[in-house]
Amino acid sequence: MSDVTVGVVVFPGSNCDHDTEHAVASFSGVKPVMLWHNDHDLQGAKAIILPGGFSYGDYLRSGAIARFSPIMKEVIEFARKGYPVLGICNGFQILLESGLLEGALSRNRDKKFLCCRTTIKPVNCSTIFTSRYAPDNVLNIPIAHGEGNYFAPPEVLESLEEHEQIAFRYCDASGNVTPEANPNGSLLNIAGIVNPQGNVLGLMPHPERASEKQLGSDDGRALFDSLFTHISGM
Amino acid sequence: MPYTAKIKVTLRQSILDVQGKAVEHALKNLGYGTVESARIGKYIEVTINEESRDTAERIGREISEKLLSNPVMENYSLELEKVN
Numbered sequence: 001m002s003d004v005t006v007g008v009v010v011f012p013g014s015n016c017d018h019d020t021e022h023a024v025a026s027f028s029g030v031k032p033v034m035l036w037h038n039d040h041d042l043q044g045a046k047a048i049i050l051p052g053g054f055s056y057g058d059y060l061r062s063g064a065i066a067r068f069s070p071i072m073k074e075v076i077e078f079a080r081k082g083y084p085v086l087g088i089c090n091g092f093q094i095l096l097e098s099g100l101l102e103g104a105l106s107r108n109r110d111k112k113f114l115c116c117r118t119t120i121k122p123v124n125c126s127t128i129f130t131s132r133y134a135p136d137n138v139l140n141i142p143i144a145h146g147e148g149n150y151f152a153p154p155e156v157l158e159s160l161e162e163h164e165q166i167a168f169r170y171c172d173a174s175g176n177v178t179p180e181a182n183p184n185g186s187l188l189n190i191a192g193i194v195n196p197q198g199n200v201l202g203l204m205p206h207p208e209r210a211s212e213k214q215l216g217s218d219d220g221r222a223l224f225d226s227l228f229t230h231i232s233g234m
Numbered sequence: 235m236p237y238t239a240k241i242k243v244t245l246r247q248s249i250l251d252v253q254g255k256a257v258e259h260a261l262k263n264l265g266y267g268t269v270e271s272a273r274i275g276k277y278i279e280v281t282i283n284e285e286s287r288d289t290a291e292r293i294g295r296e297i298s299e300k301l302l303s304n305p306v307m308e309n310y311s312l313e314l315e316k317v318n
Contacts, residue, residue: 060276061304068301097304104306106245111252151249151307185250 003031004231007045009075009091011037011066016052016088016208023208023224024049030228037069046231047084048075050091052144052206062105062147063093072098084128084227085200089145092192092202101195101202102160103152109185113146117216118183120191120205121171124164127194128230129201132222138175139168139219141205143183148204150186150193160193168192168203236283239294240313243303244275278302281317290314 006024010017017034024032033043037055042048055066066072072094079085079100087095095101108114119140122133133139152160160166168191172181182189184204192203207220245251254273261269280297284290294312303310 060302064301064304096306104304106249106307107252109250109252111256149250153306 003029004228005033005043005045006030006228006231007033007035007042007048009035009037009048009050009071011053011055011069011090011094013055013057014051014053014090016090016206019206020049020051020088020208023211023220026211027224027228029232035071037066037071039071040074042071042074042078046234047086047227048078050075050085050087050094051208052089052091055090055094058090058147061093061097063090063095063097066090066094067097076100079195079200082197082199084231086129086227087200087202088206088208089143089148089204092204093147095200095202100200101193102156103150103193105147105204106149106151107147108145108149108183113144114148114183115144116142116183118143118191118205119171119173119175119181120168121175121177123166123169124194126164127167127198127201127226129194129223129226130167131229132226136175137219138171138173139210140217141207141210141220142217143205144209145184145204148184148186150184150188150190150204152187157187160190161188163196165194165196166190166192167194167201168205235285236281236317237287237290237294238315238317239280239282239290239297240315241278241280241294241298241302241310242275243278243298243308243310244273246307246309249307276302287314287316
């Protein structure tokens with residue numbers, strides 16, 4: 001059987017695109033393909049990843065300009081048809097700007113750019129991105145962002161909870177979701193959310209930077225594994 | 235005759251403005267004890283080549299809502315000025 005293709009979009013200013021490509025390529029049965037932001041062709045990809053970085057230099061707002069890149073028209077259609085789209089860090093910001101996910105990311109509460117390890121827990125393990133996790137897992141996955149402070153109006157937060165759209169929350173080393181474990185001020189300690197259909201995930205932590213032991217953690221690997229298992233069976 | 239759309243984008247009051255906070259603290263440190271707060275926004279000038287003021291205003295509002303501001307966390311105001 002031929003490999004399943006996973007598209008990694010490259011925007012001007014993406015800087016985790018090759019890390020993501022490397023992580024994808026480390027799984028058997030899947031093959032990464034780099035997709036230039038100015039193209040319109042998803043090249044037969046069965047899943048799309050919007051990687052981290054500083055698309056368009058974060059000018060205006062993070063993700064605001066990338067959201068209107070030519071390829072995003074196809075990515076948005078792809079997502080609306082129910083195919084999987086994963087946005088990591090800047091990719092999460094682009095998904096929010098594009099309206100595929102609800103809410104916004106503002107500057108970190110303590111003003112700092114944060115580049116550090118965090119612990120997060122999967123909240124909903126029945127999504128196509130989290131099926132290989134268990135609810136009591138505590139995952140060691142790094143963050144690297146200046147604007148990761150998740151905000152949404154109260155009615156959106158309620159809806160996210162009601163429809164089990166919160167995929168990951170920042171927690172302490174024992175898995176407790178506490179204010180102290182919240183690195184950036186995100187409401188409800190939100191680190192990642194899915195859309196109501198469950199085929200679009202955005203998260204601030206970088207699973208590709210925690211995808212092999214020699215990087216200090218391979219806790220992000222199960223996220224890719226969940227997704228690739230899903231698309232291989234599609 | 236074109237119009238200049240002068241667009242101000244500000245963070246909603248409910249959003250913590252960490253840049254504004256940093257500036258506020260700096261001003262207080264400079265000895266301006268009566269400074270109570272500072273908030274930072276963006277000012278954008280867009281020249282729109284339209285004859286009709288109504289059309290220029292419609293475009294100004296459309297681009298403000300579509301790209302220049304994020305309605306989830308920002309407000310905008312728009313002023314139109316005729317370019318002579």
